[in-house]
Amino acid sequence: MTRTSPHTAHDAHDAHGQAEILDLDAEVLAEHIASIAAWLPVESAPRRIVDLGCGTGAGTLALLNRFPEAEVSAVDTSPSHLHRLREKAEAAGLADRVRTVQADLDAVWPDLGTPQLVWASASMHHMSDPDRTLRQVHDTLAPGGLFAVVELAGFPRFLPSGAPESRPGLEERCHAALDQHHTEQVPHRGADWGPKLTAAGFALEGERTITVNLGPPHADDAVARYALNSLRRMRPGVAGTLAPDDLTALDQLLDDQSPHSILRRGDLTVRTERTVWAARRTRRT
Template sequence: MTHAAHHHGTQHQHEHHDHDTDVQAEILDLDAEVLAEHIASITAWLPVEASARQIVDLGCGTGTGTFALLARFPEAQVTAVDSSADHLRRLQEKARENGLADRVRTVQADLDATWPELGEPDLVWASASLHHMADPDRTLRQVRETLTPGGLFAVVELAAFPRFLPAGAPENRPGLEERLHAAIDRHHAEHLPHRGADWGAKLAAAGFTLEGERTITVEIEHSRSEAVGRYALSSLRRLRGTVADALSADDLAVLDQLLDTDSPGSILRRDDLGVRTERVVWAARRT
């Protein structure tokens, strides 16, 4: 889910906003590329009784879930919902390039405001979007009202920001990534209070029947994939933008070496990167 800020005024603000959106889009695209197998394993696990025909992807970003769901359910149409017009435009371009334009409808909407008309889906998918909602309990109730009876709601949430560096790295500042994670956790606790919520309990409280919960562990070790390097670079750049003020001068200096693609210490020059993270999936039915 992306919350596109509505900037008015200076060209600088527009450029800053466009840059933020581009950075986020790049991370979402790399996430889809690097974790494609894991996302496919999630869609394969979903306890869907008949092949889904009408699917809604809430907070679709640039389409990671949309395209995984189109592949998993070949007869389905997906309505992709996001607050960012830029992300939706990218998603539409990808759909056209892959010959899927006739199976995708995009809806730009702020899900904290007026709930859009989404038809009668038999599957609703929300990946890494619910924790952004101002009132997720309200969102869960609205999803339940939108689903057809017997329809399934799949909630996917990140257990933590991915880790990329091996233990003891970087050699000149061991533990840097742990300190970055501690800083982002403090930031999220303050600004995203619903991150890490017990979505199983929330789904039950909203009237759903919980059908399953699964933790997907991602462990890609010592990858020489260029995509993993770019994913690490983009993710840590984004992290720096959020937590720079909370870091020591020494940590910030070493982080900047990692992020400097011209530096001998650049993260892109390492051959020991990995991707370690967890995603939790809940499948809940409207009964």
Template sequence: MTHASPHPAHGSAHPAPTPPDTPDAGDQSEILDLDAEVLAEHNASITAWLPVERAPRHVVDLGCGTGAGTFALLARFPGAEVTAVDASAGHLERLREKAAALGVADRVRTVSADLDADWPELGRSEPVRPELVWASASLHHMADPDRTLRRVHDLLAPGGLFAVVELAGFPRFLPEDAPKERPGLEERCHAALAHRHAEQVPHRGADWGPKLAAAGFDVEGERTVTVRVEGSRDEAVGRYALSSLRRLRAGAAHALAAEDLAALDRLLDPGSGHGVLRRDDVAIRTERTVWAARRRA
């Protein structure tokens, strides 16, 4: 599951590359599309920062979701073709639809695969091996991420770059003192899920630098990007917050007090004047860390 996914975001022992960090899997296409929309500027800044030595001709996007990273990479490298990999047929179909609408369908190849199982052919035997592999919010879902890193190392062309983008966690949307009748509600929801996340997604928050080095990469750069997008700047932020908090509620409801659930339901009511769609203090707050690692020539 960029994702930045978000929480696609986007955990289980047999994950799709872009699953949610909440227990209700379901279809994530809507939230992934919203993630791409509201974080487009941040995705572009990350791709612009990548220390590429020359523009790649073949890029692989592992855990592509509905294409946030794929389309950012196509825009950054107009001469490249992207192989987009995900376990969800629905995500890949949505990605193909968007590629056609943008006029770049001829530059995108989709591959359906569970990256914890046998890997598909992603370019090792092609005339142009991948010179760039991108994995956004997907590595921490792998059952054996060290094995994944080794496979990426073997897949890349010598001297190729591996870009790993990971989130600090599920984004926050409300001020700490919100809502007025139940201050701190959002943090209590996250606390209710903390134990489950530690069990189901144990690699979230890992320091990927040493892991990349152990897999044979030279880590050439690491960057942490602070993300804050105000709802007053982009109306899609409210829809993104609504979709995300609905998923959070589904995972945390079992551990919340009745008063918290009632307050959360008021926030999730699209018709309420107190709901997230109408609040003027909603913002996306999170961090993304990016590692750029090169396969030795």
């Protein structure tokens, strides 16, 4: 879920950078996103779906492909992300099945009808009051409807252990610094959503962790660009914590012109985990 505003050049630049990494995430991990959609324990094919914090549409498109009779209301705060989603839907011939809704879910809840499936991927931890949002989703869902919460284990890892150009352990130290930053700035990241869903009145139906480990020969140009953009977005959160030599090594990886640029590497991998919780609103009213 994006937290960008269209009103400043800085925010527009950030929205563009975030859109790029969301698009790369969708391209590199398309198979894994589709596998999550395929796993969902739906009782019958939903006709109305809501994608909360849809970004540029990775989940929306996966759900449209998984449920060919469904229509999706895609909700996000960023108008530029929603515009990109509409472009993708049009290119795929799916525009007539998508409704975009610009809304801040921490503010006034939009009219989303009564969906049979709500999907929230990497968005719940951004909510200022996620317990309130869970209750709102519960009350929005049709009785018997399913809520799928997908969360990341953090930024993916890309460098092989002991990579000589990156200083041994550099990526792990970057992740440790970023975890500290997120603990302060995004306290709900990494939460166990199972108990929270139960407390909001849902019946938990399943939990699954998807492990991603893509390496050569599957790693390609898209993986290199995904790594570059991910580490670039990581840098502001770790710059104040990393040792000077580590920051120098990181900047060499991020420099397109450096001989140590991550774009020049042939040994990149994508290692990450995503956990999905499936919870149902009971049919009792």
